[in-house]
Amino acid sequence: MTALLVARNTFREVVRDRVLAGIVVGGLVLLGVTRLASPLAMGEGLRLTVDLGLSSISWLGLLVVLTVGTALVSKEIDRRTIFNLLSRPLPRPFYLVGKWLGLTAALAAVSLLLGAALWAILAVMGHAGYAGSIAEAVFLATLELAVVNSLAVMFSALSTPVLSALYTLGFFLAGQWCDDLRLFANQYPGSLKAMIETAANVMPNLSLFNMRTLAAAGQPTTGTHLGIATVYAALYCACVLSLAAAAFESRDFK
Amino acid sequence: MVLAWVCAIAFGLAASRLAAHAAATLPKRAPFEELAYYPSGRALRPAALGHTETMADLAWLRAVQYYGEHRQTDVRFSNMRHVFEILSALSPQFESPCVFGAFALAQEGHDFPAAEELMLHALEQRPKSGRLAFELGFLYFVKPGGRDLKKAGEYFELASRLPGSPPSAAHFAASAAQNAGDLMVSRELWMQVRANSPNRYLRDIAEKELERIQQAIATGRAELAVRRMSQPAVILK
Numbered sequence: 458m459t460a461l462l463v464a465r466n467t468f469r470e471v472v473r474d475r476v477l478a479g480i481v482v483g484g485l486v487l488l489g490v491t492r493l494a495s496p497l498a499m500g501e502g503l504r505l506t507v508d509l510g511l512s513s514i515s516w517l518g519l520l521v522v523l524t525v526g527t528a529l530v531s532k533e534i535d536r537r538t539i540f541n542l543l544s545r546p547l548p549r550p551f552y553l554v555g556k557w558l559g560l561t562a563a564l565a566a567v568s569l570l571l572g573a574a575l576w577a578i579l580a581v582m583g584h585a586g587y588a589g590s591i592a593e594a595v596f597l598a599t600l601e602l603a604v605v606n607s608l609a610v611m612f613s614a615l616s617t618p619v620l621s622a623l624y625t626l627g628f629f630l631a632g633q634w635c636d637d638l639r640l641f642a643n644q645y646p647g648s649l650k651a652m653i654e655t656a657a658n659v660m661p662n663l664s665l666f667n668m669r670t671l672a673a674a675g676q677p678t679t680g681t682h683l684g685i686a687t688v689y690a691a692l693y694c695a696c697v698l699s700l701a702a703a704a705f706e707s708r709d710f711k
Numbered sequence: 712m713v714l715a716w717v718c719a720i721a722f723g724l725a726a727s728r729l730a731a732h733a734a735a736t737l738p739k740r741a742p743f744e745e746l747a748y749y750p751s752g753r754a755l756r757p758a759a760l761g762h763t764e765t766m767a768d769l770a771w772l773r774a775v776q777y778y779g780e781h782r783q784t785d786v787r788f789s790n791m792r793h794v795f796e797i798l799s800a801l802s803p804q805f806e807s808p809c810v811f812g813a814f815a816l817a818q819e820g821h822d823f824p825a826a827e828e829l830m831l832h833a834l835e836q837r838p839k840s841g842r843l844a845f846e847l848g849f850l851y852f853v854k855p856g857g858r859d860l861k862k863a864g865e866y867f868e869l870a871s872r873l874p875g876s877p878p879s880a881a882h883f884a885a886s887a888a889q890n891a892g893d894l895m896v897s898r899e900l901w902m903q904v905r906a907n908s909p910n911r912y913l914r915d916i917a918e919k920e921l922e923r924i925q926q927a928i929a930t931g932r933a934e935l936a937v938r939r940m941s942q943p944a945v946i947l948k
Binding site: 494497498499500501504505508509511512515516629630633634637663664667669670673674 | 757760761762763764765767768771772775776802804805807808811
């Protein structure tokens, strides 16, 4: 319950942040630009709109995580407002979970808004039937952002905003290259292969949340894919937040 | 405050005039420089960070620009193969650019082997694409310098068995095999058209062609069924 209170306040704080408003406006402008660029695509305007629309949701969400998420906890430490919170009967892990939940809700709201705008553009173009695949792609993008956000909150609880942003970006990049790492591991024998594979398994497998290829063709993904991605995101977030809580518990703010 | 505005406008005007002057007087980009920054598709894939489709869309926009620029000026497409190989590597599902690139390479770039390789690679990536098989058949059908009807017939026939091919694939397969002189195969294919085509006009054509083939086989005169087809020509306007 206390975590939900923190989450609600974090959500309000993030939604009121001008960075978020700017990013949403930027996203809407980008969606408009895809329509302007469509005539240059020689008949592939629909695909261009879907691809750029879905990519902009992912990239703008990442931008929110890197600008807002990585400063979420450290900002409160700098302003010393965290003392007021933690002096109350609020367990530290709940505080972190609340922070993560609040920002994830804000990210979901942004994704939903941009996804709805993308669908509205497609509906105007006469392709309202893309709703299912767009909804699934936006859902998976939100899960991806939730995972990246959990890393940002963890680093934010342990380090400065700039370093947190760099660490989060590093994990994001490594997460996108997970499949390549596994292919790379196959080139080596025995223990080295096992080491690289372990590294690939430790990194967030972000390619699991990618169904943009299917969405570009208006095709839905399977229920199994959605289920596995949801469970994986929940498990990974739980693991990272647990690690963050363990480190945050022993942190001295003096 | 006013001075700042005046300075901003003056410097801005000067900068824009200088940019216009530079564009008018400095030498244009050499062909090599034009796409020198374009890495291979293999290198671009990991750099796309999972957004390969979006990257392919942007590469497609650049490919269209490249084609348009050279189509309107020197009609030389020395980098076209590279441009379309990148697209194919980034997004094998993106079929339209591959087909467009192959025909542009073969017909206007005068590089049929590159066009063939591009389409074969695309078909290798998507072996169940009826559209790609049909378009590859068509590429052989209009091969500059002489139609390759045998290969065209093979790929039309393959396309007719795959999803996503145009309904005319079976008809094209039968016609190509017939004009390549392969009367037995052609007869089988026309029989399939006659039996399965929902189009009455096509069924009538199949009936007539089957009569001609039957006559050619009976008399041993293949020329009764095989037409001499014209050389495919490319007219650039």
